[in-house]
Amino acid sequence: MRRKLKGCLLFVVLFVLIVCVIAWALITQPLLRAGHDITYPSHAVAPDRLITLVQTLTEDFHPRDITHPANLDAAAAWIAAQLADAGGRLDEQVYTIDGSEYRNVIARFGPDTEERLVIGAHYDVCGEKPGADDNASAVAGLIELARLIGQDDWSLTLELVAFTLEEPPKFRTPDMGSAHHARALEAEGVPLRAMICLEMIGYYDIGEDSQEYPVDLMKVIYPTRGDFIAVIGKLGQGGITRRVKGAMSRATPLPVVSMNAPASIPGIDFSDHLNYWAAGYDAVMITDTAFYRNPNYHESTDTWETLDYVRMSMVVQGVFAAVKDIAR
Numbered sequence: 001m002r003r004k005l006k007g008c009l010l011f012v013v014l015f016v017l018i019v020c021v022i023a024w025a026l027i028t029q030p031l032l033r034a035g036h037d038i039t040y041p042s043h044a045v046a047p048d049r050l051i052t053l054v055q056t057l058t059e060d061f062h063p064r065d066i067t068h069p070a071n072l073d074a075a076a077a078w079i080a081a082q083l084a085d086a087g088g089r090l091d092e093q094v095y096t097i098d099g100s101e102y103r104n105v106i107a108r109f110g111p112d113t114e115e116r117l118v119i120g121a122h123y124d125v126c127g128e129k130p131g132a133d134d135n136a137s138a139v140a141g142l143i144e145l146a147r148l149i150g151q152d153d154w155s156l157t158l159e160l161v162a163f164t165l166e167e168p169p170k171f172r173t174p175d176m177g178s179a180h181h182a183r184a185l186e187a188e189g190v191p192l193r194a195m196i197c198l199e200m201i202g203y204y205d206i207g208e209d210s211q212e213y214p215v216d217l218m219k220v221i222y223p224t225r226g227d228f229i230a231v232i233g234k235l236g237q238g239g240i241t242r243r244v245k246g247a248m249s250r251a252t253p254l255p256v257v258s259m260n261a262p263a264s265i266p267g268i269d270f271s272d273h274l275n276y277w278a279a280g281y282d283a284v285m286i287t288d289t290a291f292y293r294n295p296n297y298h299e300s301t302d303t304w305e306t307l308d309y310v311r312m313s314m315v316v317q318g319v320f321a322a323v324k325d326i327a328r
Contacts, residue, residue, distance in 0.1 A: 047309035053140035063128035083107035087150030110154030121198040122166030137202030178272030195283035197273035202307035226293035228255035247325040248318030
């Protein structure tokens with residue numbers, strides 16, 4: 001009897017251990033090969049350029065929320081000019097809400113292929129806030145990414161999109177700019193290799209316990225310092241998450257972590273990538289984890305001076321490497 005009990009107990013322990021390992025692997029998408037070798041030729045990403053871009057967005061087009069469509073239009077025109085200077089072929093999606101027009105700015109690079117790779121970031125802000133991290137940091141990253149992409153050759157259409165109306169009160173509604181874009185792709189039957197969403201990429205804190213999580217248990221497997229960039233995907237799309245994480249990890253010394261989890265966990269689907277999931281496309285979010293780290297989230301203190309532009313430049317370098325890998 002004792003032997004049977006010991007055998008059963010050992011089986012239960014082994015079973016629980018195996019389940020835990022599988023769950024850990026599904027959630028964190030560990031890389032079989034680590035390392036920080038530069039996989040692709042290095043392209044300069046200057047922090048000073050990022051500073052200028054973020055400062056311009058936060059100061060020259062303030063406020064840029066849904067109640068100030070003229071400012072959003074001016075910001076869209078400025079973003080379009082930056083993307084055109086990088087060599088992008090410009091297009092836009094314009095739609096009307098309550099008599100006001102709002103627009104997505106689109107820049108395409110590479111040949112005109114049926115299949116595409118989309119990289120996007122929203123340029124609107126929640127209320128009359130500066131919106132430096134949320135989301136001028138990501139728009140600056142998108143513009144700098146366009147500059148890098150414009151210097152290279154491609155065999156696939158790369159579509160860079162600056163979205164409008166990601167923020168409340170339009171978040172999770174059909175009026176989100178990314179919802180319009182994703183629906184159009186789905187309606188046209190466009191095959192999408194992946195969508196990469198840039199959402200708040202500029203705030204870092206190396207202090208102990210500066211990083212929070214939606215579930216306290218996550219502190220056991222994830223860093224407690226907010227000095228990393230995260231790749232967020234959903235369950236069932238671990239392949240694209242692992243691929244983006246791997247490419248970014250090999251292209252920059254900045255720590256890269258990843259998470260694949262149900263959208264029910266707060267923060268997992270808190271940006272434009274949710275609309276591509278809804279359309280059945282693979283999509284990931286690149287983020288500094290927003291309110292789980294940045295105390296200035298949706299506050300008047302979210303100013304350009306609070307961001308870390310050296311680490312931001314590493315994120316752009318990493319995303320460029322991921323784009324190169326996915327587009328191969």
